Amino acid sequence: xxxxxxxxxxxxxxxxxxxxxxxxxxxxxxxxxxxxxxxxxxxxxxxxxxxxxxxxxxxxxxxxxxxxxxxxxxxxxxxxxxxxxxxxxxxxxxxxxxxxxxxxxxxxxxxxxxxxxxxxxx
Numbered sequence: 001x002x003x004x005x006x007x008x009x010x011x012x013x014x015x016x017x018x019x020x021x022x023x024x025x026x027x028x029x030x031x032x033x034x035x036x037x038x039x040x041x042x043x044x045x046x047x048x049x050x051x052x053x054x055x056x057x058x059x060x061x062x063x064x065x066x067x068x069x070x071x072x073x074x075x076x077x078x079x080x081x082x083x084x085x086x087x088x089x090x091x092x093x094x095x096x097x098x099x100x101x102x103x104x105x106x107x108x109x110x111x112x113x114x115x116x117x118x119x120x121x122x
Contacts, residue, residue, distance in 0.1 A: 047109045051117060052077040054105050059084060061097045066090070068097045068116055070105065078109055089116040 056072030071084040087107065089097070093116055097103075106118035 047078055048111055049109065050077075051106050051108045054107055055122065056103060056105070058097050058099050058101045058103060060086070061094060061099055062086070063091070063094050066094055068094060068119070070103070070116075072105075075107070078107075085113060087114055087116045089119070093117075093119050 052075055054070070054072045054075050056070040058068060059071050060067075060069035062068075066088055067086045068089050069084060069086040072082060074080060074082045096119060102122040103119055104122050105116050105120070107114040108117050
């Protein structure tokens with residue numbers, strides 16, 4: 001009977017210890033992976049291909065990579081908080097972008113960000 005009692009009492013403790021064991025490696029959380037940015041909600045997939053409007057400031061221009069980095073305000077329609085993010089853009093749009101300029105922009109949403117389809121001074 002003593003052996004049965006030990007198994008009943010020790011068994012759950014061993015199971016809990018095994019469940020909580022960690023080899024010292026931790027998996028990054030979604031928030032950590034996105035550097036603290038809130039990730040899009042489940043309805044975001046339905047937004048792919050839609051165009052939304054934004055307001056922000058040009059913080060970098062990469063003509064060779066055809067990218068513009070914007071520090072933009074929250075984009076409620078896309079369920080995005082305010083953040084700084086690089087977006088692809090056509091060479092013509094990239095050529096118009098000036099670092100430090102306040103802008104309004106149209107953004108065609110994709111699965112990993114989006115493409116600036118229009119950019120104008122604010």
